[in-house]
Amino acid sequence: MSYTKFVPALVRANTGSIGKLRLSPxxxxxxxxxxxxxxxxxxxxxxxxxxxxxxxxxxSQTRSLxxxxxxxxxxxxxxxxxxxxxxxxxxxxxxxxVFKLCTIDVLLMDLSKKLLGKWMFERMMKMTFYGQFVAxxxxxxxxxxxxxxxxxxxxxxxxxxxxxxxxxxxxxxKEMDSxxxxxxxxxxxxxxxxxxxxxxxxxxxxRGGVISARTYFYADEAKxxxxxxxxMNCIKASGGASSDGFSAIKMTALGRPxxxxxxxxxxxxxxxxxxxxxxxxxxxxxxxxxxxxxxxxLKMGVGAKDDIENWFTGEKLGLSGYGSSSFTGHLEPLxxxxxxxxxxxxxxxxxxxxxxxxxxxxxxxxxxxxxxxTYFQPAISRLTLEMQRKFNREKPVxxxxxxxxxxxxxxxxxxxxxxSRREGWYFGAKLxxxxxxxxxxxxxxxxxxxxxxxxxxxxTNRMYHRCLEYVLEEIDHxxxxxVMVATHNEDTVKFTLEKMNEMGLSPTENKVYFGQLLGMCDxxxxxxxxxxxxxxxxxxxxxxxxxxxxxxxRAQENRGFMKGSQRERSLLWKELKRRLLxxxxxYKPVY
Numbered sequence: 001m002s003y004t005k006f007v008p009a010l011v012r013a014n015t016g017s018i019g020k021l022r023l024s025p026x027x028x029x030x031x032x033x034x035x036x037x038x039x040x041x042x043x044x045x046x047x048x049x050x051x052x053x054x055x056x057x058x059x060s061q062t063r064s065l066x067x068x069x070x071x072x073x074x075x076x077x078x079x080x081x082x083x084x085x086x087x088x089x090x091x092x093x094x095x096x097x098v099f100k101l102c103t104i105d106v107l108l109m110d111l112s113k114k115l116l117g118k119w120m121f122e123r124m125m126k127m128t129f130y131g132q133f134v135a136x137x138x139x140x141x142x143x144x145x146x147x148x149x150x151x152x153x154x155x156x157x158x159x160x161x162x163x164x165x166x167x168x169x170x171x172x173x174k175e176m177d178s179x180x181x182x183x184x185x186x187x188x189x190x191x192x193x194x195x196x197x198x199x200x201x202x203x204x205x206x207r208g209g210v211i212s213a214r215t216y217f218y219a220d221e222a223k224x225x226x227x228x229x230x231x232m233n234c235i236k237a238s239g240g241a242s243s244d245g246f247s248a249i250k251m252t253a254l255g256r257p258x259x260x261x262x263x264x265x266x267x268x269x270x271x272x273x274x275x276x277x278x279x280x281x282x283x284x285x286x287x288x289x290x291x292x293x294x295x296x297x298l299k300m301g302v303g304a305k306d307d308i309e310n311w312f313t314g315e316k317l318g319l320s321g322y323g324s325s326s327f328t329g330h331l332e333p334l335x336x337x338x339x340x341x342x343x344x345x346x347x348x349x350x351x352x353x354x355x356x357x358x359x360x361x362x363x364x365x366x367x368x369x370x371x372x373x374t375y376f377q378p379a380i381s382r383l384t385l386e387m388q389r390k391f392n393r394e395k396p397v398x399x400x401x402x403x404x405x406x407x408x409x410x411x412x413x414x415x416x417x418x419x420s421r422r423e424g425w426y427f428g429a430k431l432x433x434x435x436x437x438x439x440x441x442x443x444x445x446x447x448x449x450x451x452x453x454x455x456x457x458x459x460t461n462r463m464y465h466r467c468l469e470y471v472l473e474e475i476d477h478x479x480x481x482x483v484m485v486a487t488h489n490e491d492t493v494k495f496t497l498e499k500m501n502e503m504g505l506s507p508t509e510n511k512v513y514f515g516q517l518l519g520m521c522d523x524x525x526x527x528x529x530x531x532x533x534x535x536x537x538x539x540x541x542x543x544x545x546x547x548x549x550x551x552x553x554r555a556q557e558n559r560g561f562m563k564g565s566q567r568e569r570s571l572l573w574k575e576l577k578r579r580l581l582x583x584x585x586x587y588k589p590v591y
Contacts, residue, residue, distance in 0.1 A: 081578065260380060399429060
C-alpha cells in the first residue's frame with residue numbers, strides 16, 4: 001500500500017468485511033495504551049548506520065533439524081584482560097579521567113570553552129570527552145576506530161552527531177509553530193482535542209530533561225528533505241560496509257510533528273471506543289483473544305450504521321476523522337480539515353518514510369525506527385507497523401523501538417508480535433528502557449493526565465525482562481523475530497544469555513543483538529563480541545565544536561551513571577594495575 005494513500009486508512013482495523021469486526025481486546029494494536037494494563041509478572045540510539053563486526057552466516061529462519069543440544073555459553077564480565085584487550089594504557093587512563101570528571105556537578109565544557117579559547121578547547125576535548133565518546137570528525141578519520149573494533153568482534157552504529165544550536169525560546173517557537181494546525185490557529189479552543197495531544201509552550205523545548213536522544217525541530221520541508229538525505233547516506237554507508245547492517249531514523253525528522261500529534265489522538269480514541277464496544281457485549285479485557293463483534297447487536301444509538309462502518313474502516317479519518325470522547329450517543333469530529341499545504345506536507349512525510357524503507361531494502365540494510373515522546377508514539381508505532389506489513393514479508397527489515405519504562409510496554413510488544421503471527425510478517429524490535437522519563441513525568445503532572453511511566457526503576461527492569469523474554473520465546477517458537485537488546489545493564493545482558501541458553505538460541509543465528517554506546521560499558525560489549533554475539537557500538541562523529549550538545553548529554557548521563565556505580569572504574573583500575581605489575585607498561589592492542 002502506497003504511503004501517499006495510507007492516511008485515509010490510518011486506523012483501519014482490517015481491510016476485510018466490516019460487518020463482522022475481529023475484536024482482540026488483549027491484542028488489538030500496539031500503538032496506544034490499553035485501557036487497563038495487565039498485571040505485571042515482573043540509552044536510546046539515534047540516527048545511525050551499523051557496520052557489522054564480522055560477516056555472519058545467516059541461519060535458516062526455521063529451526064535446524066538437528067537434535068544436537070547447543071553447548072551453553074558463559075561470559076565472564078569480570079575478565080578485564082578480555083574486556084579491555086582492544087584498549088591501550090593511554091585509553092584506559094583517559095576513560096578513568098573522563099568518568100571521574102563526569103561525577104563533578106559543574107558544566108566543565110561550557111566553562112572550559114569560555115576560558116581556553118577555540119584551539120585549546122578543541123585540543124582538551126580530543127584528549128578527554130570527545131576522544132572518549134566521539135570517533136572523529138568525518139568518515140575518513142573514524143575508519144581506524146571502526147576497523148579496530150571490528151577486529152575485536154564489535155560493530156559500529158555511525159551517527160553524524162552535529163545538532164542545531166537553538167536557545168530555549170527558539171526551540172519553543174519552532175515547536176508551537178509546527179504543532180498547531182491552521183484550523184486551530186483560526187479557531188482556538190473550538191475543537192475536541194485532548195490536552196495530552198496538544199502542544200504546550202512550557203514543554204515546547206523537547207530537549208528538556210532528555211540526555212540520551214537527539215531532538216529534531218521542524219523548520220520547513222526543505223530541512224526535512226535534507227534530514228532524509230542524511231539518513232539515506234547512513235543507509236548507503238551501512239550497506240557498503242556490511243552485508244547485514246542497521247540504520248536508524250526518527251520520524252520527527254521527516255515532517256511536521258502536528259501530524260504525529262493528531263494521528264496519535266485518533267488512534268487512542270479509536271482504541272478506547274473499540275474497547276467500549278467490547279464492553280457492551282460483555283467481553284472482558286485480556287480474557288478473550290479473538291471474538292466477533294456484531295455491529296447489528298449494538299444497542300448504543302451512536303449514529304447510523306454506515307457512519308460506524310466508515311469510522312472503523314478509516315474512510316472519514318483522513319480529512320474529517322471521527323473519534324468518541326464521551327460515548328454518550330454521538331461521534332464527534334476529531335480532526336479539523338487540513339489546509340491544502342498541510343495535506344501536501346503530510347503526504348511528503350509519508351513519502352519520505354517510504355523512500356527510506358525502499359532505500360534500506362535496496363542496500364540490504366535493516367531500518368530501526370526510534371521511539372519518541374508518548375504523545376507522538378502511537379502514530380510513530382502505527383506507521384512503523386504499516387512499514388513492517390509492507391517490507392517484512394520475507395525477512396525482518398523494519399524494526400520498531402519499545403520503551404520499557406512505559407506502563408504499556410508489554411501490551412505493545414505482545415500485540416505487535418501477535419499481529420505479525422496472524423498476518424505472516426517478520427517481527428523486529430529494539431528494546432530500550434527509555435530516554436524521556438523526567439520530561440514525560442513533569443508534563444503529565446503539570447498538564448494533568450496519567451503518568452505513563454512505571455513507578456520506579458525496579459518496575460522498569462521487570463518490564464524490560466518481561467518484554468525481552470516474550471520476544472525470545474517468539475524467536476524460539478518461529479524464528480520469525482529479531483531483537484536488539486540495547487542496554488548498559490549487565491544484569492539484563494546476563495538475563496538474556498541465560499534465556500538464550502535455556503531455549504537453545506545460538507548467537508550465530510543472528511536473531512539477538514546487543515548494543516551499547518561508544519566509550520561506555522566496554523566490559524559488556526567486547527566479551528560479547530569475542531564470544532560470537534552480534535554486538536554494536538553507537539559511534540558518533542562530527543567536528544568538535546558542532547557535537548558539543550551531544551557531548552554535554554553524554555557527560556550528564558555519565559554523571560548519574562558513575563555516581564550510582566563504581567564498577568566500570570574499578571574494572572579499569574584492575575586492568576591497568578594488572579598490566580603495570582605484569583610489565584605491560586607500553587601495551588598496545590594487536591589486531
